[in-house]
Amino acid sequence: MYNLRQFFHLDDSLPHTRHIAHWQVSALRLMLMTVFLISLAITSHSLYAYVASQTPSHLTITSVASTIIFSLLLFSRKYYFFSAHTLLLSITIFAIYIHLFTPAIHAIQISATITYVTPVIALILIGRKTSTCYTVLNLLPLYIIFQDLGTPSKNAQAELLHNAHFYIHTFVFFFFNICIPLAVWRTSLAAMHLQQQLQQHSALLEKQKNLYRKFFQNAYSAIILVNEKQQIVEANRKAKQLLNLYHHPLPCHSQLIFNQAIGDSGQLYKRANSILQIDAKERHEKSLSAWYVSDASEQFHLQQQFKALGAQHHQTKYFNTQVNLPNKTWLREQIDIAVKGAAPFIVAIADNQNLKVLEHGIDAEQRKLLYKHINKIFEHHNQANSAVAYLGSGRLGFIAAHNGALIDTVKQWQQNLDFWIRLGNLQYHAKYAVSVAAYPQHGYSAERLLKNAVQACELRHSNVLYSVFDFSLKKQRLGRHEMALLLEKALEYDELEIYLQGKHFACGRLIGFEALARWNSHLMGFVPAGEFIAIAEEFGLIEALTQYIIHKLCQTLANYPALPVPIAVNVSAQDLEQEDFAQQIKAHLQRYNLAASAIELELTEYSIANDRAHPLMQLKSLSQFGIKLAIDDFGTGYSNIARLIEYPINRLKFDRSLLDKIDTDRNQHALLSGMVKICAKLGIAALAEGVETTPQRDALAQLGMQEFQGYLYSTPQPIEQVLAPYVLQLQAH
Structure with missing residues (x-):
């Protein structure tokens, strides 16, 4: 069945030959096969007549015709136009043969009717010019039939029959030679235009596909x-090189490549010595x-180094x-966490009253036993958050709930x-004096408490x-408000x-300056920066303070347009x-x-401590604008070293x-x-x-530190006392 479909071109998957469409070859072969079967049937009938009467009849002619038609059928694809013209000529010759050798008028009419089909066949197989030629050629058999029908009839009934044959043949002639060819020609013209459009679209799609494949491969x-x-x-x-897919013929399952996941993100995978x-x-399609x-x-190994250094930094930072x-x-x-909980608590400072004995009479290992015992005391009283901090010089700090x-x-x-405790050979009396400040009576922030x-x-x-802390004991005798x-x-x-x-x-x-705010109050005198900045943060004035400093600085810098170095301004997380x-x-x-x-803007470590999208967006906007960014007092705050890679930081200022x-x-x-070393690798100034x-400077320089x-x-x-001489010095040089 498949061979028959392939022979008659019922499948359009085969390539075209000499600009001949599949359907034309298919139509030619179907017509040849039909003619061959008819010719074979006539040959069989002639053979039967020959056997019965021993007269050759038309056996020779029909046998030759069958052979010719079969040959045309075999070579119809390779010699398409020859086969088509031969078929049309064979039909015409067959009609002429019947007219010449068959005197019966009905046989002549049948042969003429057969020739009427040739314009339609020519239009389908070859084209409208050939179809027009056969239409003109068909005028000859029409004329012969009209001549045969022109014999006068003997009565009215015969005259009516005579006219009927005339009208029928006229109708058949015009129907097969004009109406149907015109209809088929118009249909084929529309089909041809449609095919041209489809070919153009196909060519365009192929170009787009090739372009996409080019971009895809060269991405x-x-x-x-x-x-x-x-x-x-x-x-x-790029993917084949990265994933080494040359040894895995496609398609292959993705688990063969991404089979060793790292972490729970589902994005990192280990393959050989690489991290993918x-x-x-x-998703581009439903299934692709x-x-x-x-x-x-x-990046992964760098993050691992960050984590290792971060762990070391965490221990140094917190322990x-x-x-x-x-x-x-x-x-x-811990105080910040407790403030967020909003429950009342105390922040306590405990000073050792026998510190001299501890420092001079007991070695370091024995002192650790003392603090281990103190830690157990706080673990027993879990309302103190199960831990205590060492503040230096024998001083302890802790928080505890109070009701x-x-x-x-x-x-x-x-x-x-x-309490008393045995440390080595000595019975030591640990005696601490405790002083506290309470939340919320004595402050709303860790720094203030x-x-x-x-x-x-x-x-x-x-x-x-x-x-217990008392506001009346403050040096300035003024409330924070x-x-x-x-x-x-x-x-x-x-x-x-x-x-x-x-x-x-x-x-x-x-290489630059840092702008520092100073306040000499008419009522309180000189106020330390740490004190009034803490007030500004607590009472929501820090934004106004920052804008004030930046505005005043820009106003001053307008008088020094040739200043070659930047001036840094501190900004807070609230800003x-x-x-x-x-x-x-x-x-x-x-x-x-x-x-x-x-x-230049100097940020606190707390500014980049958490995953906050808005500050990051602000910093990126400022960096793209051309403003340099720095982290101030690094090592005293909350930041993670690995987080630096996410922020557009230009300088890292290490705290003393x-x-x-x-x-x-x-x-x-x-x-x-x-x-x-990490700063140098990331392009961040230290x-x-x-x-x-x-x-101290020389020791830091040996570590690779270049800025101080x-x-x-x-x-x-004061700013004017610094900038004016500096600019004059620059102008002198």
């Missing part, structure tokens, strides 16, 4: 196409998806290895921290073992001043939370016609607390060295703060 990204069975059905050159990452999955794959090996207790940074974060009278809670904790607790400790009489009002007025009446401190290379060459912070900074620069490189013991503390030395001595800030180079001075 910069590695792309694989995956079907609904998770099979990789296609991959571009599926960046995106795009495009996976974008990249080599994340370097004091000398006493095996958490430190002040940990305590501050009753505040003074009773303080007394109870003082009794808990008054700790400061108030320390102040309560400092103002406690030497012969008293417990004390009153100070906030004064600060608000100070911003309004322009009482704050800007001081500058230089940032330098090791050789002393200046970055503003919806239009980036636009405000740009507006200040544009108002005074300053370049984006004129200022990380630099104090680099000569004596091996862990601190290794940690700082690793951080400097700056050391609080550099005061030449040996501190009293060794310059002290904070």
Whole structure:
């Protein structure tokens, strides 16, 4: 059955030959087969007549005709036009033969009717010109029939029959020679136009397909196409190289490639010595998806280094290895957590009353036993969050819940921290004096509560073992709210001043300044920056303070358009939370016609501590505008080292607390060295703060630190006293 379909071209999958359509070859073969069967039937009938009467009859002619038709059928594809013309001529010759050798009028009429079909066949197989020729040729048999029908009839009935034959043949002639050819020609013309359009569309689709395949294969990204069975059905050159698909014939299951997942994200996979990452999955069809794959090996190993350094940094940041207790940074974060809980609690400072005996009469290992025992006391009283922090110099800090009278809670904790313990060969009396500040009475932030607790400790009489913070004991005798009002007025009446401190290379060459706010109040005198900035953060004035400093700085810089180095301004996490912070900074620069490189923004570590999309968007906008960004006091806050790679940071300022013991503390030395190397690898400038001595600077320079800030180079001075001489010096050179 398949061979017959293939022979008669009933399947369009075969290629065309000499611009001949499949349906034309199919029509020719069907017609030849029909004629061959008729001819074969006539031959069989002639053979029967010959056997019966022993007269040749038409056997020879029909046999020759059958042979010719069969030959045409075999070579109809290779010699298409020859076969078509031969078929048409054979029909015409057959009609002439009947007319010449068959005297019966009905046979002649049949032969003429057969020739009427030739224009239709010619139109289908060859074209309208050939069809027109056969239409003209058919006028001859029509004329012969009309002549045969022209014999006069003998009566009216014969005359009627005579006219009927005339009309019928006229109708048949015009029907087969004009009407049907015109209809077939018009239909074939429409089909031809449709075929041309389909060919044009097919050519266009093929071009688009080739173009898509070219872009797909030459794409910069590695792309694989995956079907609904998770099979990789296609991959571009980049993907084949990355995934080594040359040894896996496609299609192959994706699990053969992505079979060792890393983590629970479903995006990282290990393959041989590489780490593969599926960046995106795009569904293009119902059953086909495009996976974008990249080599994340370097990024993954860098993140692993970040995690290792982060763990080391976390231990250094939160834990004091000398006493095996958490430190002040940990305590501050615990206070922040407790503030969010909104339940009343106390922040306590406990000072050891027998510190001299502990430091001079007991070695370091025995002292660890003391703090281990203290830690067990806090584990037993779980309302203190099961831990205590070591603040240095024998001082402890902790938080604890309280429900009753505040003074009773303080007394109870003082009794808990008054005990005897055997340390080596000595019976040691651990006796702590406890001073507390309570939330919410004495403050709403960790910084304020700790400061108030320390102040309560400092103002406690030497012969008293417990004390509670009292606002009346504040040096300035002003409530925090009153100070906030004064600060608000100070911003309004322009009482704050800007001081500058230089940032330098090791050789002393200046690379920039840091703007520092100073407040000399008419009522309170000089107010430390840490104090009024804490007030601004607590009472929602920090945004106004930041904008005030930036506006005043830009206003001053407008007088020094040739200043070649930037001036850094500190901004807080609250500033970055503003919806239009980036636009405000740009507006200040544009108002005074300053370049984006004129200022630099220094962020606190808390600004990038959590996954907050809006600050990141603000920072990216500022970075794209051309403003440099830095992290200030790095090492004292909340940030993760690995998070630096996500932010457009240009400079990292290491806090002096990380630099104090680099000569004596091996862990601190290794940690700082690793951080400097990571900064160099990421293209981030590393700056050391609080550099005061030449040996300290030299030790930091050996670690790879290139930028420094501190009293060794310059002290904070009023902005006009710094910029005016500096610009004059530049002009002199």
